[in-house]
Amino acid sequence: MISYLDFKDARCKDCYKCLRECPVKAIKVVDHHAKIIESRCILCGHCTKVCPQNAKSVHTERAEVEKLLKSGKVIASVAPSFVSSFDLQDFNVMKLALGRLGFADAEETSVGAREVTAQYKKLLEGGKFKNFITSCCPAVNTMIELYYPKALAYLAPVDTPMIAHAKMIRKKHPDAKVVFIGPCIAKKREARESGVVDGVLTFEDLAAMFADKGIVLSEIAHIPVKQAGGVNRAKYYPISRGIIKSFENYIDGYEFVAVDGAEKCKEVLENIESLSGMFIEMNSCDSACVNGPCSLALKAGALKANADIRKYVAKDMAENASAAYEEAKDVDFTCVHERKRTEDFIPTDRQIAEILAKTGKTRPEDMLNCGACGYNTCYEKAWAVANGYANIDMCVPYMRARAESMSYEIIQTSPNGIVLLDTDLNILEINGKAKELLGIKEYDVKGKGIFHYFNPTDFVLAANDNKNIYNKKVYLEKTGCYIELTIIVLKDNKGTYAVMKDITQETKSEEKLGKVKLETLATTDEVIKKQMRVAQEIASLLGETTAETKIALLKLKKTLQGEEGEK
Secondary structure: OOOOEEEOHHHOOOOOHHHHHOOOOOEEEEOOEEEEOOOOOOOOOHHHHHOOOOOEEEOOOHHHHHHHHHHOOEEEEEOOOHHHHOOOOOHHHHHHHHHHHOOOEEEEOHHHHHHHHHHHHHHHHHOOOOEEEOOOOHHHHHHHHHHOHHHHHHEOOEOOHHHHHHHHHHHHOOOOEEEEEEOOOHHHHHHHHHOOOOEEEEHHHHHHHHHHHOOOHHHOOOOOOOOOOOOOHHHHOOOOOHHHHOOOOOOOOOEEEEEEOHHHHHHHHHOHHHOOOEEEEEEOOOOHHHHOOOOOOOOOHHHHHHHHHHHHHHHHHHHOOOOOOOOOOOOOOEOOOOOOOOOOOOOOHHHHHHHHHOOOOOOHHHOOOOOOOOOOOHHHHHHHHHOOOOOHHHOHHHHHHHHHHHHHHHHHHOOOEEEEEOOOOEEEEEOHHHHHHHOOOOOOOOOOEHHHOOOOHHHHHHHHHOOOEEEEEEEEOOOOEEEEEEEEEOHHHOOEEEEEEEOHHHHHHHHHHHHHHHHHHHHHHHHHHHHHHHHHHHHHHHHHHHHHHHHHHHHHHHHHHHHHHHO
16 A cells, blocks of 8 residues: 655654644554554645644655656646746746656646536536535545545535546547646545546655756746636636636525635534535635645745735636637546545444543543543544554553652652752752651641751752762751762753752761770770780889899809819
8 A cells, every 4th residue: 555645753753743633533653653544544634734843754756757757748737726836927937847847748737627617517507416515625525435424415426626637638638648736645646546647746746856957937938828728717726715716607506615624624524414505615725725735835825825826817817818618528527436434443332441441531520631642532542542543651641640640659658858949949849758857847848948948058059060969978957867968950950859868877877886996996905005014014023033033143153163263
């Protein structure tokens, strides 16, 4: 299956804006990234316009078209909104530019649109339609075929202008290939399914091709050429009420109204059975085709685009007022719109209830229907989860409550004191352990300055220097506690938080151990001193005894020597 539209993973994550804006919820979230559900998508392209990251990825057929241009005769059918996207008031300039790209010829799609209006007129005059819905917008057609089968009876059984024009070109040039050029993504699928259009280029594709070839439209000389086929009021088609304005006169019995934007179209389609006698011009794009998803952005947007189209048609009517117009003959513009079905799984009420219960939604009052996940109701979100289009954790209130609950439990049950401060050193959060350490008796101190309970110097220094403080030993005089203080500066200096580890017991144990050590040292020192004194006394006594013995022995020696001499 060809993916006509998708999103770039690198620039798409946990946003859900496209899902919130998608009129038919044809987007699923896979690994935090948005993906198109092909079977549900009407290719209105609205998601590409609202994406804040410009993550759209529209399938391009440029390579295929360039191959066609090299292989044979190719005729371009150019949507009338080229006027606003390329800031042109002369189709001949566009025709010459396309010729430089290799197109054999180019015509305005409004040639086919005029035939579509003629078919509408015939059907209305037949008076068989209770209500009549235009079939010009392929995104609206797909929306009706998929989601509003009751409205199929009112959808005009007529080709879109692109298909009608392609049939006319093939009638005149059987050997030619037809390439449509416009601002619409839905045309890509329609062209592939039709079998009469060989390729589709968006205006973005065409602008890139012009740039690569160095073609500047403003430098192409204006060559006045009288248009064949007379006045074509169908050139109004790309603006709101453009289809209505293409009628020279309205058909009695019908109220002609225009509805722009997919959400407004849904509102009408949901209530179509209650309406009667309505001719409803429907466009999935706000402000109609001039505001298509692949239009080229110009200053003043849809307002200027509207004025440009009106100016262009007025010029055409003035220049071709006298030219004759002949209806296309032998071309069948009938289109049968058939019921289409999505590939959705239909969960049971029990399965839905089980999914809802996983996010804490068990009672009617639990269904917030906030739309943060992208779905309009909690029930729709549960349906999407059952189909694998969404995840449980896409429920923002549930995840926030869960995170807050877990954070609260972690903070409050922590064995350490935890304090979170704002940039003004006011308490944002504090747990029971911190209050115990700081000696805070008040029940609620949130919003009060930390300086009421603690010397804020370290917090101020940490914030000013944008530098964390780790494991600083601090004595809390009020409670007699010792703490190991760590202060962390939050990112972008949005505040600080502190972790206070209670080290009172360790500190007191260390002090007690230190005292014991000192006492032991003192005792040891005393013992050593006493031992030294004893040793000295012993030494002294030994010294006296030795001296006396020596004297006695010397006397004995002398005596003995004397006696020996007398002999």
